[in-house]
Amino acid sequence: MVKLIIKNLSKSYVDKKSxxxxxxxxxxxxxxxxxxxxxxxxxxxxxxxxxxxxxxELLPTSGKVYLDGVDVVKNPKEIRERIAVxxxxxxxxxxxTARENIFAYLLWRGLSFKExxxxxxxxxxxxxxxxxADKLPRKLSGGTKRKVLVALVISSNAKIIFLDEPTTxxxxxxxxxxxxxxxxxxxxxxxxxxxxYLEEAEELSDYIIIxxxxxxVKAGSINNIRxxxxxxxxxxxxxxxxxxxxxxxxxxxxxDGTFQVFSDERTANNLAKKxxxxxxxxxxxxxxxxxxxxxxVGDIDKGEENEN
Amino acid sequence: xxxSKFSQLSASIMANAIYAMKNFPVMLxxxxxxxxxxxxxIFFVSHGTLxxxxxxxxxxxxxxxxxxxxxxxxxxxxxxxxxxxxLVSSPVSPAIYVAGIALSELVxxxxxxxxxxxxxxxxxxxxxxxxxTIAAVMLLTFMFSISLGFxxxxxxxxxxxxxxxxxxxxxxxxxxPPVYYPITxxxxxxxxxxxLSPTSFSAxxxxxxxxxxxxxxxxxxxxxxxxxxxxxxxIVFAIKRxxxxxx
Numbered sequence: 001m002v003k004l005i006i007k008n009l010s011k012s013y014v015d016k017k018s019x020x021x022x023x024x025x026x027x028x029x030x031x032x033x034x035x036x037x038x039x040x041x042x043x044x045x046x047x048x049x050x051x052x053x054x055x056x057e058l059l060p061t062s063g064k065v066y067l068d069g070v071d072v073v074k075n076p077k078e079i080r081e082r083i084a085v086x087x088x089x090x091x092x093x094x095x096x097t098a099r100e101n102i103f104a105y106l107l108w109r110g111l112s113f114k115e116x117x118x119x120x121x122x123x124x125x126x127x128x129x130x131x132x133a134d135k136l137p138r139k140l141s142g143g144t145k146r147k148v149l150v151a152l153v154i155s156s157n158a159k160i161i162f163l164d165e166p167t168t169x170x171x172x173x174x175x176x177x178x179x180x181x182x183x184x185x186x187x188x189x190x191x192x193x194x195x196x197y198l199e200e201a202e203e204l205s206d207y208i209i210i211x212x213x214x215x216x217v218k219a220g221s222i223n224n225i226r227x228x229x230x231x232x233x234x235x236x237x238x239x240x241x242x243x244x245x246x247x248x249x250x251x252x253x254x255x256d257g258t259f260q261v262f263s264d265e266r267t268a269n270n271l272a273k274k275x276x277x278x279x280x281x282x283x284x285x286x287x288x289x290x291x292x293x294x295x296x297v298g299d300i301d302k303g304e305e306n307e308n
Numbered sequence: 309x310x311x312s313k314f315s316q317l318s319a320s321i322m323a324n325a326i327y328a329m330k331n332f333p334v335m336l337x338x339x340x341x342x343x344x345x346x347x348x349x350i351f352f353v354s355h356g357t358l359x360x361x362x363x364x365x366x367x368x369x370x371x372x373x374x375x376x377x378x379x380x381x382x383x384x385x386x387x388x389x390x391x392x393x394x395l396v397s398s399p400v401s402p403a404i405y406v407a408g409i410a411l412s413e414l415v416x417x418x419x420x421x422x423x424x425x426x427x428x429x430x431x432x433x434x435x436x437x438x439x440x441t442i443a444a445v446m447l448l449t450f451m452f453s454i455s456l457g458f459x460x461x462x463x464x465x466x467x468x469x470x471x472x473x474x475x476x477x478x479x480x481x482x483x484x485p486p487v488y489y490p491i492t493x494x495x496x497x498x499x500x501x502x503x504l505s506p507t508s509f510s511a512x513x514x515x516x517x518x519x520x521x522x523x524x525x526x527x528x529x530x531x532x533x534x535x536x537x538x539x540x541x542x543i544v545f546a547i548k549r550x551x552x553x554x555x
Contacts, residue, residue: 055397058554076553080399081311087393093385096327104327107319108400110311136331153394162397 001032002068002160002190004054009063011049011214023049025214026063035186035206039194040289042297045211047194048088048164054192055085055162068160084158086149088165088194092137098148099124099133105152123155127181143174150181160190167200179204202289212297226287231262234291235271238281245274250295262287262295311399319400320408324381325415340419343369350488358489360432364442364514365488366424368507371446372482374417375453376474378409382461383470385409392552402552410454417450432518441517448539449510453481455542462549480505487511490521506538 011024024046031037039047052058054065056076065072070079092101099120106116124133129151132144140148146166153161163182167175175197182204185191195201201208202222209219218225226232231250237259248271249263261271268284275282329336343366350362386392395405428434434442456477464470485505486494491512494502502508509531515521516528523531 052393052554056553057393057396077399080397083397085394085397087390090390090394091388093323093327093389093391095331096323097331100322100327104319104323105394107315107322108395108398108405110313110316110399112312112315113318116315156398 001034003066004029004031004033004037004068005064005066006030006054007064009050009053009065010061011046011053011058012061022214024053024060027211027214027216029209029216029219031207031219033207034190036182036191036193036204037207037209038201038205039192039209039211040196040198040201040293041211041217043196044213045297046214047211049214050211051085051162051164051192051194052087055083056080057085057087082159083162084153084156084160085162086153086164086166088168090149092140092145092148094137097134097136098129098140101137101148102152102155106155109156119155119157123151127151127154141174143170143177146170146174146178147181150178150185154185154189158189160192161185162192164194165196166193167195167197175200198288198290198293208289210293210296217296218292222289225289225292229262229287229292229295230264231287231295233263233265233268234285234287235261235263235268235275236283236285237261237275245271245278247271260291262291313404316400316404317408317411320405321412321415324385324409324412326412329416336419339374339416340423342373343367343420343424346483346488354489360518360520361490361511361515362488363424363427363432364511364518365482366427367421367442367446368449368487368510368514369478369482370417370420370424371449372453372507373478374413375450376457376460376477376481377416378406378413378454379457379461379464380467380470380474381409381413382406382458383464384467386461387466396552402550406458406550410458413454414450434518438517442514445510445513445517445535448535449507452506452535452539452542455539455546458546459542459549462546462551481507485511490515492521506535509535509538 006027006029009024009027010022012020012022014020027046027050039050041047049058053060054067054072056072056079060073067079068082072079092098093104096104102120102123103116106119107113111119124130127147127150129144129148132140132148137145137148150163150166166182167178170178179200182191182193186206193204205222207219207221208225210217210225218228220228239257247259247261248267249261252260252262254260263271272282272284346369347362347366350358350365432438460473460477461470464473485502485508487507487510491499491502491508512521512523512531513528513535516523
């Protein structure tokens with residue numbers, strides 16, 4: 001377990017016109033976390049700013065951050081041996097092979113030549129990258145390059161790994177492969193992840209925080225968040241719905257003519273019974289993270305929403 | 309865990325010089341040829357009389373070009389590979405990282421320095437004092453070029469802009485000033501413009517040390533003082549401008 005305490009964390013930038021822009025607004029958290037901790041939010045929500053501050057790359061405007069017992073704002077050096085980061089849009093150095101990239105990174109972290117060489121070989125084997133080890137990045141697929149980057153930070157043996165949008169731009173198969181790697185990683189490391197892919201966050205995360213316009217909107221496990229919003233079930237009603245049936249819960253009419261009803265368990269049961277009688281096709285599922293995200297942050301089908 | 313500063317320095321040298329030369333030998337060829345273009349032109353135009361000065365000019369150009377190159381390399385590694393962001397959140401210190409990259413630029417200069425040194429031994433017949441003087445001048449030239457390159461890397465936003473800066477500075481510091489030819493060849497009112505470039509003083513000291521052009525002792529002393537002051541000022545300025553953790 002790693003303790004993460006954040007108190008009133010704020011970050012403002014000043015743009016070219018001397019206008020102050022808030023990237024984070026008084027975010028507070030107090031958590032004992034392990035596994036995969038994921039930040040989700042729209043572009044500009046503050047995810048990268050959050051990661052950059054917690055990983056000691058960026059100073060906050062105000063607030064405190066304690067990670068694994070260390071005040072990362074005041075004593076960044078103390079935590080740096082325990083963390084490793086893959087920033088958004090990070091790339092392998094193009095004139096170095098996969099093996100050389102990993103080896104140089106370990107030297108930069110201060111390992112001896114002997115230890116760096118041993119760890120490079122170990123991590124290449126662990127990630128089944130041996131056949132790509134002596135190839136230059138231009139000869140590797142996007143997914144393999146990303147895998148090498150993950151291998152590189154893992155080889156550091158850092159306790160806490162920060163990955164800022166590691167799967168962006170990958171094809172679905174490469175993305176799935178990387179998910180398997182991340183699932184493996186969380187057994188030994190705390191992984192702090194940002195992603196735009198909500199199904200990825202839902203699949204991988206042990207803990208999720210949703211940011212919107214720099215503010216913390218919700219935090220918890222997916223089940224906690226479902227319970228907290230009060231709509232743990234999503235009922236999708238296909239075309240041909242009899243409008244005389246009263247829909248309780250949060251109702252969203254989609255552009256394709258279907259309805260989505262978010263409700264609690266009892267309401268979902270009652271509605272299901274009514275729908276069975278009318279022979280309308282429907283499905284009931286736990287409310288997905290995507291549904292929750294849109295409910296909390298998004299603007300899905302604006303204007304068509306009503307609360308009964 | 310105990311971190312090895314030697315490993316950290318070596319990482320920058322290997323990443324920025326050794327592996328680049330090993331995996332892309334054309335970079336090595338390009339670097340080796342850089343100082344010889346002007347040297348050949350000067351040799352033919354002067355019917356061989358300026359060969360000695362041209363060789364010294366080659367030394368200065370190598371130091372300037374490879375020193376300034378730190379700007380493009382740091383910008384490229386920071387912006388395109390996000391290497392700096394990765395290293396900020398690691399145990400390496402900014403001073404070690406930048407010192408390593410600076411040394412890597414010196415490693416890149418080695419092939420040129422070897423070829424130019426052979427030419428110097430054959431054609432200049434250097435005394436030990438001249439050799440030491442030229443070595444000291446080269447070191448100072450490299451230091452202010454590295455500092456200038458580092459400073460520019462902190463303000464340049466992308467690598468394309470960086471390359472433009474590099475070309476411009478290389479021309480202003482090593483092609484236009486009297487580096488490959490004596491300053492006395494420049495007519496008097498224009499000579500003052502040449503004094504604006506610190507490399508003019510590098511060349512004055514070097515050319516004086518081999519006896520090609522004789523300047524007064526006081527003028528040579530002033531040249532040393534200017535060269536040292538420019539180097540120290542640029543180093544201090546670069547250190548003050550350096551940012552590791554962003555604000």
